[in-house]
Amino acid sequence: MMRKSWIVLVIILIGFLIKLLQETASAKPIDSNTLINNAFKYDGKVVEFQGEAIGEIMKRGDFAWVNIHDGQNAIGIFMRYEDAKKIKYLGRYRVKGDIVYVKGIFNRACKEHGGDLDIHAHKAEIVKRGYKVDEKVDRAKAVFGIGIFLIGSFLMWIVFRNKW
């Protein structure tokens, strides 16, 4: 009796390990090109992905879309709005967005979202907080830009005045 119980327990453990290995097919964050170019291989698998949150958070009920760019491509992440709210900086001009780590199911052609390639995140963490980037004004460019604009505008006024 004891022996049978051990065998059942070992089988359950082996099954559990296989499932765990399947789900963590990629134990470290995977890059977007690998995911997109091998979309069939990773379809339905649990993946880890990391990159800069860009653009806007688009709220959809209790969830939200956040697009995360890993330096190669941006991928849409469907995550809980509670998690999305933790993102403070979204990448745009003069703003470096928060670096976000997500773990979730990769979908090559998501059935829930009209066939889009996306990741449904179970877990989302801010790895590194983003920041604002100060714009350093290029003085030479400023002088030349304003100067040529004013000269050009004056010349156009001459054309207009003379009805050329």
Next chain:
Amino acid sequence: MDKSVFKSDHIELRHVLYMTGKTLSAIGLVEIIAVITSLLYKEWNMAFNLMIGTGLFFVLSFIFIFIGRDTKDQRFSWGAGMSMVGLTWALGGLISAIPPYLSGHFASYLDAFFEVMSGYTTTGLVLIQDLDHAPMGLNMWRHLITYIGGQGMVLMTLSFLASGMRGLLKVYMGEARDEQIFPNVIHTARIIWFVSLLYLVLGTTALTITGVLIGLPLDMAFFRGLWMFLGGWDTAGFAPQSQNAMYFHSTSYEIISMMIMLLGTINFALHYFILSGNYKEGIRNAEIKSLFVTITSLSVLGIIALKVVYSTPIIAFRKVFYHFVSAHTGTGFATLYSQQFFYEWSDAAIILIVIAMLAGGSVCSTAGGIKALRIAILANALVNDIKKMIRPDSAVVVEKFHHLKEVALQDRHVRNASIIVLLYIVTFTIGTLAGTFYGYPLKQAMFESASALGNVGLSSGITQPSMPDGLKVIYIFMMWVGRLEFMSVIALFAFLFKEAREG
């Protein structure tokens, strides 16, 4: 009485410069909208970049207008008209590329010029880097370029600055406008602007409301809506984010953008007829029938070819139909990554979408490609020939097609359509060969060649900053001949050659 003092069919350089100067000044005026956008968002460096572009437009315009100021009442010869269009496109592209290049978002000036020509030709192939961090002013300028190009750079001048100018039909036709809505070219140009501005308001409003509903803040919903409208209506396919239309993850946004693409590919004259209450024209028109048949049949075949790739019929319909509409209308909006075409789509689907890209939209629209009217004419000619074969020799078969009016099919219609189709096929083949010579797989080379020539903008992954410079130049030329349709370009070179020979 003709006041022209110029020799007939002679290119009078001063007159060409005068008209080119007028058009370049109009482009400079439009660029001020981008300057204002940058100033609103306090993007100082980008504002200065755009001021440099505007200033250069104005200074060069002044020089040209000053040189040719005595010629403003002269009538254009065909050669002068064509030369003016060619010179405007060349200089307009070169100067327009300066602010994007100075922004630091392009690897080289050639890349910036490629992007600008892609915009002016309403193609939509992009080489911009780090688009997601691009300034608002740069995005505004990219999209305004598509609007200027879609409407026609010269058409813009005709609409607002052309009072007193004569022989404008030549420059109008030089920008591949095959037909006039009114006998007067300026009236036609103004109607085209009226239709475009009407849809600009409607389309931007619809996209802004949808943008707010899908979670965008109001200002970004407006700007993204405006830019997506300009990208769709002008069938240019530029989008403000690197994910293109997929950025929004929204069915409603996709549906509205698809409607805008379809509206943008319809003939301006037909829009005017329908807006004037002549709804029947929308059903009877040969171009609409042709577009309906080709879009539907290619999409259905595409869905069949990709049934293994997309697991459910709804997904297959949404993905395939959207991209076939985008390809056929010459827009280039995408909700797939470019690599997915190459790695996931079957060869059959690629061939079908290449056909859709080459087929293109309507004449007198912002779309490129062979055009629906020419396809309709060739289909009618085929039916006519079959009828002739099966009827007695004595029977007289008259084939008609309806395009704004009843038109009897004549040999010259068929010959013109056949020549254009032939030129498209030859240029497409050369572009494909060029891609394969640079080492790209045939499937990718075909896709990219059709996209550049048909002014579509979908990419299978070839178009990126790392692609060879030679291929960038070839694609720029293909976009240009595709937009101006071969005859204008051939005529331009023929006239320039003749002038050079005759001194």
